[in-house]
Amino acid sequence: MTPSSEKELIQVMADASGPLNIVGGGTWQARNNAEPLYTSGLSGVTLYEPEALTLVAKAGTSLAEIEILLAKNGQCLPFEPNNLAALQGVKSTPTIGGVVATNASGPRRISAGACRDSLIGVRFVDGSGTVIKNGGRVMKNVTGYDLVKLMSGSFGTLGVLSEVSFKLLPAAQASASVLVVEDEKTCAATMARALGSPFDVNGAGHVDGVTALRVEGLSGSVAYRATALAKLLGGEIGEFDWQVLRDVQAFAGQEGDVWRFSVKPSDGPVLAAELRRLGAQQIMFDWAGGLLWVLAPSGMDMRKAKYKGHAMLLRGNALPVFQPRPAVIAALEKALRAKFDPKNILNPDWMT
Amino acid sequence: MQMPVANAEIIASKAGIVARLRNLLPDGAVIDDPVETKVYECDALSAYRCAPLAVVLPASTAEVAAVLRACHEMKVPVVPRGSGTSLAGGAMPTADSIILGVARLDKVLETDYENRFIRVQSGRTNLSVSGAVESNGFFYAPDPSSQLACAIAGNIAMNSGGAHCLKYGVTTNNLLGVTMVTMAGEIVELGGAYLDSGGYDLLGLVCGSEGQLGVVTEATLRILAKPEGARPVLIGFDDNAVAGACVSDIIQAGVLPVAIEFMDRPILEAVAKFVDAGYPDAEALLVIEVEGSEAEINHQLALITKIAQRHNPVEIRESRSAAESANIWKGRKAAFGAMGQINDYMCLDGTIPVSQLPLVLRRISELSKEYGLDVGNVFHAGDGNMHPLILYDANKPGDLEKCEDMGAEILKLCVEVGGCLTGEHGVGIEKRDLMYEQFNGDDLEIQMAVKDVFDPEWLLNPAKVFPLDASEARRG
Structure with missing residues (x-):
């Protein structure tokens, strides 16, 4: 099924009686044969206000389309969403709804937060076919419970997202990496020193014997901070492909x-x-x-x-995807899921 | 403000309830003398007051759990209270409720600079969290203006913001984990010193739930390395709309200041009579702060100044010293106090899309004329979080009601232009009955269903957040 509007999605959910696999770009493959519900029909940017750092898009909009639009205006999604299609060995075009459902967040999470931190509003259709809105399009909002956070990373088990809103950041004018050659045993200590410095590090990783730290921002400032950081850590300014790490x-x-x-x-x-x-x-x-x-x-x-x-x-297929939760939390989650999906039809494989 | 009718049966059982609570807690931790409970009658929304049945001041998670378990069994409502600085009545009791104050939960439990977090008991004040890590070059970013007094527990309940959240985010973006006790007395650990816990984001759900889902007793907070320096620039304009346009241009240019504060003429006039901040004569004033090394600060201020020049400012004044910085901030920080010198005031908290700023400011000034009440605007312009202060006279019959009506109209306007009722203060009792403006029945129903999961009998802070008629059936 591929509903082409929120209205059709409501009908689909109201009529559904059996399990559904919610499919965005298809990066995450379900292990069962439940009927797929594709969100690709819900596509398009609904509102983009660069001067307010705000974007609203339908959930099936491709991430690539959004990133191109933002780049044209010198802006970006702060949390650097990753694309795990190649890792998963599938041909897929990640959707913004899929990014939200999996809370997909890249290296910049350590300073700019995760997807859930930039997500400021959602519209979704719950398991009974009721459309619900929460949050909105402004970056400060404490009106009522924060279901926006709850939806981010809920893997489509609480509702099918129809529209999502984000706060944005200006894209960095410049970026530089500082590299330290060392054993992985000491890498966390090096990265802690970097993040304990005032140099605003927004990427810190270690791959194959190299610890890499990233600074971004206005070009003069980046040059200054990278130099200072290299001096602090005894490293050198060099090349590091953050996208390779981001996408594993x-x-x-x-x-x-x-x-x-x-x-x-x-x-x-x-x-x-x-x-x-x-x-x-x-x-x-x-x-x-x-x-x-x-x-x-x-x-x-x-x-x-x-x-x-x-x-x-x-x-991998042999073991559970999700780590079992402590009993008290598992009970709360099960009860929440029953409220949002009383027919128990949404993504039966996930979050179990 | 309408509050539910108190349960007479509970009030009649006061002696038994208090005796049972006294059994659970050390001496002095249960207060029921009406003289001593007086300070708990209200929070910073002091127009509304009600004495609670009793007040308990537990000093550990175990004591909180014991109290909640007992109240749960006795079916006595509990209203959690941080430091009582809520501007929305979030901590206001009912006559049949127990106030659970976290003031005695004030310890630092762990500081970890390598992993950049601090774990504290939730009654610790916001500023003293930063204070605990300051000498090591770290700080806790959310900085509500009440930070000297307000407790972390209240910050979490209301998801508090502050002047610097344009860069650092609000409480929910800086909260890594909590220990929480449910109304049934169960202790739950959510999140921790790692970024992903798996499962649903219950931590994000609890933050901002106004003490309705559980009582947070401990919190793991992200701390950040202090920047090398920070400096503000002050820019005056002869037109509100032009100041608003300047804010948009700065944001769009890719400069991200840590704070952009806006003050309009009524505020500037009040401030001028109250402190000597030396502000220029202007219709609107922006205070913009940037951070970094000396060179970075100069670079950013130069960019901002260049953009501001295009908008014909009446004055641009860059701070060149710590003393000048303090002076620039002095007026902004004194703004609420200055308005309070003139009269009583009500502080609103709606957020609007930044693009709607000129329209909303114009409408507010029209409403001010219609209602005959003066309004000053002082707010976080970078994120659209408005704080109109409506002046009224509490001693003049009908003035408060008139002020509330006008406030409601402004908040409806905020929602109409794509914003929300409250950006950082919370709903509490104050905006409870305006929730229908922003949400329909289905939107509210699912939120109340969330409360059903955590507190099926609606005993925790029950008369808040949701319109009374919407929650009536659940409150029993």
Whole structure:
């Protein structure tokens, strides 16, 4: 099914009796045969006010279309959404609704926040066919409960998004990376020093023996801060492809499962050592050491490692995608889901 | 302001309720003497008052859980209270409710500079969180104007903002985790010192839920390295709309100041009588602050100045020293106090799309004439969060009602132009019955269904946020 308007979507949801897989660009493939509900018919930018740093788009609008429009006006989505299509081995064009549903957020999350932090409004149709709006198009809004945050990262299990609103940022005029060659054991400490400096670091990762720090902004300021940072860390200004890290391109096309761990940054290297002992083949760090991308043999349970945080199986079929939740929270989530999706039909595979 | 009829049965059982609470808490942590409960009758929306049944001041998460479990069993409503600085009546009690104050929960539990967070008990004041990490070169970014007094618990309940949120975001963007107790007395950990917890974003849901989903007892907050320096520039204009256009141009040019504050003539006149800030004679004044190294500050201020020149400013004054910076901010910080010297005032908090600024300012000034009440505008222009201050005389019969009617019209206007009723103060009791302006029945129903999940009997801060007629059936 491909509803072409919010009105049609309402009808589809009201009539639906069996499970539905909500499909944006198709980066995330469901493991079941439920009927797909494509959002591609809900497409187009509804409102763009560059002077107010605000964009509103229908949920099925392609991310690429939005990024081109913003770039033309010297603006960007602050949270640097990633595109995991290549990693997942699928041909897909990510949609802005899919970005929201998965809270897809790149390296800049450590300073600009995640998708949920830039998302300022949603319209969605819940599992009973009721259209609901929350938030709006202004960047400060505490009117009523913040269902905007709840929808971001809910993987389509609470409703089908029809429209989303964002606050934007001016695109950086200049960007520079500072590189430090070191073992991954010490990378979190280096990144902590960088983020503890006043130089406004907005990217901090470690790949293959190189720790990379990024500064962005007005060109004079970037040159000053990159130089100061290189001096502080004993590193050098150099080239680093942040998009390769953002999209986990290094693991695309390689055999094996891909895991994603979110932990306290200083725990990153410790966890990495344990994951390697368990059999992990390659590990990359983002978010100052707090995000680990892990390539491991198929079916090997990386959750056996000791860690405090969250592990998600991004690619692989043998184990659950989502980490089980503590009982009290699981009960709250189950009850919430029943309120938003009383017929229990939305994305049955996800968030379980 | 209409409040629900208090439950006479609960009031009649006061002695038993208080005795049970005394059993759970150390000496002095339960207050029921009407003289001592007087300070808990209202928050900063002081036009509305009501004495609570009693006040409890627990000092640990376990004590909060014990109190809530007991109140849950006895079916006694609980109104959580931070420092009582809510401008929306968020902490105002009803006669049949227990006030749960977090003032004794004021400890710093953990500071971690390597991972850039601080974990505190929720009764700690906003400014003292920054104070705890300042000597190590860090700060906590959200800075509501009440930051000297307001508690983190209240900041979380209302999702408080501040002058610097244009760059650093509001509370929800700086909150990593909470320990929360549900009305049934269950302790829940949401989020933590890592960025993703998986599952639904319950942390984001709880932040801004006005103490209706649980009582937050501990919070993990993101702290940031202090910038090398910061400096403001003051720019005066002879027209409100031109000042608004200048704000748009600055934002569009790719400069991102940490704060853009706007003051109109009525505010400037009040400030001039109150403090000597040396502001120029202007219709509208912008205070714009930028951060960074000395060279970066100069560069950004030069860009801003260049843009401002295109709008024929009556004056541009860049700060060249710490003393000049303090002077520029002095007037802005004194604005509320200055208006308070003239008369009683009501402070609104609607947010509008920045593009609608000239229209909204014009309409406000027309409404001011229609109602015969003076209005000053002082607000965060970068993010469209307006704070019209309507002056009235509390001793003049009918003046408060007139002021409230005018306030309601302004808020309706904010919604009409694409904005919202409240940007950072919250709904509380003040804007509760205006919620229909922004939401329809379905929008409100799903929000109330969320409360049903966390507090099925609607015992936590029940008479807030939702229009009374909408929540009536649930409140029992």
